[in-house]
Every structure is written in C-alpha cells, then in structure tokens.
Amino acid sequence: xxxxxxxxxxxxxxxxxxxxxxxxxxxxxxxxxxxxxxxxxxxxxxxxxxxxxxxxxxxxxxxxxxxxxxxxxxxxxxxxxxxxxxxxxxxxxxxxxxxxxxxxxxxxxxxxxxxxxxxxxxxxxxxxxxxxxxxxxxxxxxxxxxxxxxxxxxxxxxxxxxxxxxxxxxxxxxxxxxxxxxxxxxxxxxxxxxxxxxxxxxxxxxxxxxxxxxxxxxxxxxxxxxxxxxxxxxxxxxxxxxxxxxxxxxxxxxxxxxxxxxxxxxx
Ligand SMILES: Nc1ncnc2c1ncn2[C@@H]1O[C@H](COP(=O)(O)OP(=O)(O)OP(=O)(O)O)[C@@H](O)[C@H]1O
Ligand SMILES: [Mg+2]
Numbered sequence: 468x469x470x471x472x473x474x475x476x477x478x479x480x481x482x483x484x485x486x487x488x489x490x491x492x493x494x495x496x497x498x499x500x501x502x503x504x505x506x507x508x509x510x511x512x513x514x515x516x517x518x519x520x521x522x523x524x525x526x527x528x529x530x531x532x533x534x535x536x537x538x539x540x541x542x543x544x545x546x547x548x549x550x551x552x553x554x555x556x557x558x559x560x561x562x563x564x565x566x567x568x569x570x571x572x573x574x575x576x577x578x579x580x581x582x583x584x585x586x587x588x589x590x591x592x593x594x595x596x597x598x599x600x601x602x603x604x605x606x607x608x609x610x611x612x613x614x615x616x617x618x619x620x621x622x623x624x625x626x627x628x629x630x631x632x633x634x635x636x637x638x639x640x641x642x643x644x645x646x647x648x649x650x651x652x653x654x655x656x657x658x659x660x661x662x663x664x665x666x667x668x669x670x671x672x673x674x675x676x677x678x679x680x681x682x683x684x685x686x687x688x689x690x691x692x693x694x695x696x697x698x699x700x701x702x703x704x705x706x707x708x709x710x711x712x713x714x715x716x717x718x719x720x721x722x723x724x725x726x727x728x729x730x731x732x733x734x
Pocket of ligand 2: 635
C-alpha cells in the first residue's frame with residue numbers, strides 16, 4: 468500500500484468515454500514520479516483526482532490514508548500542492564509576486580494570521596529564493612514571463628508545506644533557458660530529503676529533472692507501465708507508448724529521445 472497515495476480500481480467516465488479505465492497506483496514517501504503519455508491519455512484527469520477537482524466514477528483514491536470524498540477540499544489543499552498553466556496569471560495579475568506566494572498559505576493561517584505573518588513572509592521569501600526568483604518579489608504577477616510565472620506558482624503551491632506537489636506540464640511553452648532553469652529548480656526540490664512527494668506530468672523525457680525516481684506510462688486511460696525510472700523508462704516502452712521506433716539516451720542524469728532512423732549501410 469502506498470503510504471502517501473493509493474489509487475485502487477479508479478475509473479473516470481464522461482458520457483460514453485472512459486477517460487481512466489481502472490487505475491491502480493501506489494506512491495510512497497520519498498518518491499518523485501513522472502507521468503508520461505500521449506495527448507488525451509488521461510494524465511490531467513489523473514492528477515485532478517488527487518486535488519479533489521475530479522471524482523472517480525468507480526474505485527478509491529486515498530491521500531495520506533484518507534479516502535477522498537471524506538476529506539474536506541480545503542484540508543486537501545494543505546496536503547496536495549498543485550500548479551498548472553490554467554488561469555493563475557489572470558487571477559493574480561495585479562498582486563505582487565510576494566503576495567501571490569503568501570496567499571498560497573491562507574488555509575493554515577485562519578484567525579492566527581497576524582501572528583504567523585512574519586513567519587510566512589520569511590517562508591515565502593525562502594521559497595522564491597529556492598526557485599531562483601527572489602528578485603521578482605515586488606513585481607506585479609501579471610508582468611512576469613511564463614517561465615518566471617511558473618516558478619512563482621510552484622513557490623505558491625509549496626507555501627503550505629504540502630506532502631505532495633503536483634505539476635502538470637510545468638515547462639510547456641517555455642524557452643530553452645527558462646526550461647533549463649525550471650528543471651534545475653525541480654531537481655533541487657526532488658533531491659531535498661525533506662521535500663514533498665512530487666508528481667510531474669510531461670510530454671518530453673528531456674524535461675525529467677535529475678532526482679526523479681519513478682515513472683508512470685499512461686495510454687488511453689490505462690497504466691501500461693509504472694515503477695522505478697531506471698527499470699521502466701526504456702526505448703522499447705517509449706516506442707510502444709508513442710507507437711513509433713524511438714531511441715533513449717541518458718547524459719548526466721538527463722534523458723533524450725528521438726525517432727530511430729535506419730542505420731545507414733556501410734559497404
Ligand atoms: N469532461 C469531459 N467530458 C468528456 N471528455 C473529457 C472530459 N474531460 C476530459 N475528457 C477527455 O478525456 C481524455 C483525457 O483528457 P486529459 O485532459 O486527462 O488528457 P491528457 O493526458 O492530460 O492530455 P494532454 O496531454 O493533451 O494534456 C481526452 O480525450 C479528453 O478529451
Ligand atoms: Mg493534460
């Protein structure tokens with residue numbers, strides 16, 4: 468049994484479509500997961516189950532031993548941090564970066580907000596520093612580039628010190644430099660033994676940060692492989708997932724993949 472997350476027989480159906488067709492998944496403390504799969508495989512739906520945004524049609528989702536459906540969604544927000552491209556920039560456009568991060572902690576402050584304020588400001592600054600964006604703290608959130616914005620959103624998601632941090636396609640739309648900075652930040656978090664369990668959805672093996680330990684492959688609502696990254700992430704499994712012959716190389720803890728081309732004949 469996963470001590471942080473446990474999904475058993477999870478199905479999500481919308482009309483005639485079965486988006487997730489019986490997912491079993493165990494996640495333990497200390498694990499850092501990558502979720503890979505083609506467009507429409509069900510990756511976003513899977514992570515939305517963990518944030519309480521989507522409910523299973525059948526099966527059970529447990530987060531830290533609590534069955535979802537029985538847990539208050541505002542309580543869940545303290546336990547599961549989530550950042551994705553949707554809406555955030557519009558919602559917080561006129562707030563300063565520091566406030567966007569600080570308000571990520573609201574649920575835990577409640578009426579003790581006054582006394583926690585100093586502590587929280589210190590934590591928000593430390594998180595901005597960890598994500599490499601501390602100089603942006605007084606900027607309006609809406610003026611940030613997408614890479615800067617993404618890193619601030621991750622700092623915000625980390626503010627309540629969640630047990631699980633979920634990032635859905637964090638590097639989407641970023642330039643090469645922004646992507647590399649983000650990967651370095653995610654790798655720093657992943658290798659911090661006190662850091663949260665991480666689940667990162669991505670389309671590109673090039674974006675897997677060093678320090679990630681496990682991978683899940685999702686294809687048309689079905690988990691086709693899940694386990695330690697050095698066992699599960701192979702050229703053969705990737706080729707099956709994307710239905711084309713692919714290579715897989717590792718350099719300095721990073722992965723690279725491309726279509727396998729016929730080896731030129733030497734004669
Ligand atoms: N509310 C819904 N009603 C009907 N179909 C839905 C609904 N939500 C999602 N789907 C469909 O379920 C499938 C999985 O969607 P999901 O967003 O989970 O995929 P994904 O793996 O995140 O894809 P992408 O890589 O493109 O982000 C898609 O075919 C999508 O169109
Ligand atoms: Mg998606």
